[in-house]
Amino acid sequence: MxxxxxxxxxxxxxxxxxxxxxxxxxxxxxxxxxxxxxxxxxxxxxxxxxxxxxxxxxxxxxxxxxxxxxxxxxxxxxxxxxxxxxxxxxxxxxxxxxxxxxxxxxxxxxxxxxxxxxxxxxxxxxxxxxxxxxxxxxxxxxxxxxxxxxxxxxxxxxxxxxxxxxxxxxxxxxxxxxxxxxxxxxxxxxxxxxxxxxxxxxxxxxxxxxxxxxxxxxxxxxxxxxxxxxxxxxxxxxxxxxxxxxxxxxxxxxxxxxxxxxxxxxxxxxxxxxxxxxxxxxxLRDLPDVSGYAVFGFAISVVIVLIVSSKTRRYVRLTSPGAGQTLFMIFGLVGVLGALFMGFWIWSQEVPRMTQFSVSVLAVGLACAMLFTRKRMPNLAGLGWIVLCFGAIIALTYPAIQGLQSNAFTSNLLGEISYRAGNLRFPLFSATLVVVMLTRPQGLLGHHEFSWDWVKKLFGLPHKSKELAG
Amino acid sequence: MTDRGASIKFGLAALAVFVLMAWVFGWFPPMWEWLKTRNWGLLDQQIINGVQLGSIYALIALGYTMVYGVLRLINFAHGEVYMVGAFIAYYIAEVWFEKNSINIWLLLTMMIFGSMIVCAALGVTIERIAYRPLRNAPRISILITAIGVSLFLQQSLLLVFRVSPPPSITEQVNPFDRIKVDWPLFGELTFAGGQLAMFGMSIVLMIVLWWFVTRTKTGRAMRAVSHDFSTAALMGIDVNKVVTITFIIGSALAGAAAMMNATALGTPLKTDYGLLPGVKAFVAAVLGGIGNIPGAVLGGFLMGVAELMVVWAGYDMYRDAVAFVILIFVLLFKPTGLLGSTAVEKA
Missing domain, CATH: 1.10.3470 (ABC transporter involved in vitamin B12 uptake, BtuC)
Structure with a gap:
């Protein structure tokens, strides 16, 4: 120039x-x-x-x-x-x-x-x-x-x-x-x-x-x-x-x-x-009130997603290297978020507890299946892990919840008093911090600067890979 | 890097300039006046109190320094583990003390072991969920994860507090306050029983830790991992097991410190309960040379004594700042801490 x-x-x-x-x-x-x-x-x-x-x-x-x-x-x-x-x-x-x-x-x-x-x-x-x-x-x-x-x-x-x-x-x-x-x-x-x-x-x-x-x-x-x-x-x-x-x-x-x-x-x-x-x-400040059970259900959903994703990530790496991973990650992210909100929503409804629980577990399972399934056949080992995790979690947490309900202190904590969801924003925020770091230790952009290349790559448009020094 | 001789020379020169300036500007007469107005009778008592406070800092600092030694990680969630320890101790006291039939010594034993066990479990859980997946990641991301975990624990506790306010029954639970020990050798020197028990207990814990690290096979493995992580793994040491044990010990020590602090000093439970003690203990660990176990104990005691000396001198407002001031001055002259190794760390 x-x-x-x-x-x-x-x-x-x-x-x-x-x-x-x-x-x-x-x-x-x-x-x-x-x-x-x-x-x-x-x-x-x-x-x-x-x-x-x-x-x-x-x-x-x-x-x-x-x-x-x-x-x-x-x-x-x-x-x-x-x-x-x-x-x-x-x-x-x-x-x-x-x-x-x-x-x-x-x-x-x-x-x-x-x-x-x-x-x-x-x-x-x-x-x-x-x-x-x-x-x-x-x-x-x-x-x-x-x-x-x-x-x-x-x-x-x-x-x-x-x-x-x-x-x-x-x-x-x-x-x-x-x-x-x-x-x-x-x-x-x-x-x-x-x-x-x-x-x-x-x-x-x-x-x-x-x-x-x-x-x-x-x-x-x-x-x-x-x-x-x-x-x-x-x-x-x-x-x-x-x-x-x-x-x-x-x-x-x-x-x-x-x-x-x-x-x-x-x-x-x-x-x-x-x-x-x-x-x-x-x-998140203006969210409506939620019951303690919804919070608990949300926490359980988070734990399930974390465990399942840590167990299945290695299979994902084996089955889907290289191309298509971006799209795959976006679907997975949407699926996980959807599942989390679904679990949250279901737990806040007033239906019998066991129904709530099984439905929210199913929702999370569905999302995880979305996350860890490619367009082709899911890897059988990965699927096995998912089923195993859910089985263990259902077996372990249902009695735990009944125990929580029967104890005066915890049922007071969880059931009778509802939280303003706005108060949940900092626990949610800090959990997000941890999850982002666990999934992308380099940070969202790494050493690179933001560019529209990944969008172009996604839709197969011509793009050039440009990196800043470092 | 300049060599040590140059830094000592620089330090002496700075000191000489300071003294000269002080003399020139006539600071000495006011300084003498200031010294005369101090309450010298209280000095020894405050030093004793400082040592007792320092034992708490030392116990927390041990957790920081052990984790750093093994993983090279500043475990910012450690202060919150300490907070959870106090929380557990309070709730055990609340649940059992109501019944009034329980033996007070049994209750105290339950409190200290309860908080130690819960803290150990919490520490291991944090390591499993948050730190282990990031073992090979850049160190700053693990640091952010640690900060995230610490925020999460703080804010979750705040959530619980909204529903059930924190208990405050320490005066009833603490049986030590009935005991007052006079030490006739030094005239008016008194020890509150609670603080004395706290001090004794922390010394016992430190000796047990020292025995564990130097005399057992696991302790030797721990030292090996701390010396060289990857070589230790190559030599057949189960590194994950060593890290887990490190977290168990460090967190249990924090739990014990929290229980002792909560019962003996009766600090009210708030969500930032672990923040300042945690940071000060971390500073103590760095002061002693982070990764070095005797260094952490030395640093903890120094911090405690320095803090109460500042209180004694009448500068209550600055008691939280003194830890950092000492740290900065020590690090300027000895960049790896008092007992730290002189090896250059590559960031």
Whole structure:
């Protein structure tokens, strides 16, 4: 491509981004309700955070598990600056917010520098525990400060009013996510990004080839932290009220899980996983009430599916190598999900227990048969395993359920009191985490970037296999 | 990597600069004033309490360090296994104490063995379901699985709590509090009976563990696997059996620690019951050199004492932070922990 054409493409994509942001702010956002808006905004925020951690963890291979600390530092610093210096009416809110994002980025980048320094001497799990410890230290120090609200939380307000400052517009979230993704992508596309990958693959070899590993690692920490600080500043000016609970260890783990599930080192993977892993538990919030038996039935279905799939996977590998596996996996996934929901639904109905149980077992069995049967004949050994598992489970669990019903404590737990299904979202979420890791240890996209190739491959269209470095 | 001599020199230089700065800026007079206002009479008592708390940390840290030694896995679900241990102990106490006819010592025995057995079973189940299929996967995915399991246990417990709130009957169950041991040699030093029993029990458990690891055939197999996983497998050691035994022992120790903590200190049961003790014990294991059994015990005691020293100095707010501060400083000068091997780990 000629230089002029490259510039044309750049200008056009910039224009497209601006058009998209304008559409988002003026057309899409007003059409949605408050909750939908919030879901999208926070989802984009998590996508930003996941991509920023991916830079440290996935691309540079430095094992950092305290990312919420940088997020927190950005949020608190910008909040304090706003509380002391922002006067409503003096400056456009979004301009001020841009300034605050820079402030948050600088503060978090300094923290990233401090954390990046030990990474020169420590590696692997030792570095992980130091980053974790840093996160905890930051949280505890903030908790001890009265002026930062301590454990009560901090209201972000202007200096001349007490009302919480909620000035983050929708387009800003999208713009920040796009900015961070673009920086990471361009970093990898240019020669500046190659040292990061080299350090990940083999630090010793990289330094032997003349890569300044010290500079590379510290840069990764500083950049990743700065991005997280930006997200933090945006978050504090969106919520108007921040508490320590929003930045605790579980938050760090959640961001890390997003990166790993998306595929360590894959920018698109991190962004997609960040967005959808936030939406997953939130979208389960409004489910109707269910009885304890439904929960129990669901748990049993999960266990059955796990056992059967672990026993039959090796036969699947033997019988169906190579082609057709993608289609096969999709059918299997749909089948398993269908079975799980069917089991869930049947257990929540008020029909005699044994009927419920046998029907839900049958449903799960059907789904598993779908999962482990190719277009041709099912492998007899695999089928044998399935039947065996179901036989054992029916034989074992029916008396167990009767036992649970006859005991006062457990029948109280399971039967009389119904759960709000919304409360089940975090157990479900964490179970999903485990299942995804068990089935795809490399993450959903592995080291690859997202592409439509697999869809094309599915329908037999021409495609080219393209891989990013790594 | 710089050599150790350089890091020691660097440390000494940093210390010298610090002292010089302190002197220049006149920190010494305020420091003396500060030292004079401390409650020195309480110091020895707090150290004793710290050692007792440290024994709990040491027991949990042993589970972390053994699993790490064998599998090179940070078992983040270990803190939740500890939590489940406390939970089981509480419920055993609630179910049996109501009847009032049961001998208190029998009840305590039931509590400690009940929580040890349930924890061991839980640990083995977690290993079977969540860790074993991933044995050859990248280590970060196992870590995420561990985090997922830990979240799952926490949140499931929260679900149970919504239906039946956690019991709080420790004051009635704990018979040790009636015992107070004075130690005339040191004047006012007292030991609460519960803490003393807790300390003694954990020392006994540690000695049993030490005997097991160094004097039995299975213990030798465990050390071999910890030294080199694949070679041990080649030499005819049943690696899966060793891993299972490791999880049984580590989780049972966590269960014992949880029961002792729940009865002797009476910490209220919440869903984050295992979170901070778990993380602190993990830090203790890393401090001692992860994978190293004496190191975990040393680290646990250090953590306990340091934590209560901070409380003694009047900085209650920072008692949870001190573990991490010590860790960072130790790792900066000795990157593999206090007793850890000096071999360079390839991440």
């Amino acid at each position: 000629t230089t002029a054409r490259i510039w044309l493409v750049r200008l056009l994509s910039l224009g497209a981004v601006i058009l998209f942001l304008w559409l988002l702010q003026t057309k899409i956002s007003p059409a949605l309700g408050f909750l939908d808006n919030r879901l999208i905004q926070i989802g984009l925020l998590y996508a930003t955070l996941a991509v920023s951690l991916n830079l440290i963890n996935g691309i540079t291979g430095q094992f950092s598990i305290g990312h919420a600390a940088f997020y927190q530092i950005g949020a608190y610093t910008s909040a304090i600056v706003s509380i002391h210096y922002y006067r409503t009416g003096t400056i456009e809110p979004w301009v001020w917010l841009l300034l605050m994002i820079i402030v948050g980025a600088v503060a978090a980048a300094m923290a990233g520098f401090v954390v990046g320094l030990p990474s020169l001497r420590l590696r692997g799990d030792y570095l992980a525990v130091v980053t974790l410890g840093f996160g905890e230290i930051v949280r505890i120090i903030i908790q001890a400060q009265e002026s930062l609200g301590g454990s009560y939380g901090l209201t972000v307000s202007a200096s001349n009013s007490d009302a919480p400052l909620k000035i983050a517009p929708m387009w800003m979230f999208a713009a920040l996510a796009i900015f961070v993704i673009a920086v990471c992508r361009n970093l990898l596309k240019t020669a500046h990004g190659l040292p990061f990958l080299a350090v990940r693959e083999d630090e010793l070899a990289a330094s032997a080839m003349g890569v300044n590993t010290t500079l590379t690692k510290v840069t990764a920490f500083v950049l990743g932290a700065a991005f997280a600080g930006m997200a933090g500043a945006l978050f504090s000016h969106y919520e108007g009220f921040i508490t320590l609970k929003q930045f605790d260890m579980n938050q760090s783990f959640l961001i890390l899980a997003m990166v790993v599930i998306g595929g360590t080192g894959s920018i698109t993977g991190a962004a997609l996983a960040g967005f959808f892993l936030y939406l997953l538990p939130e979208s």
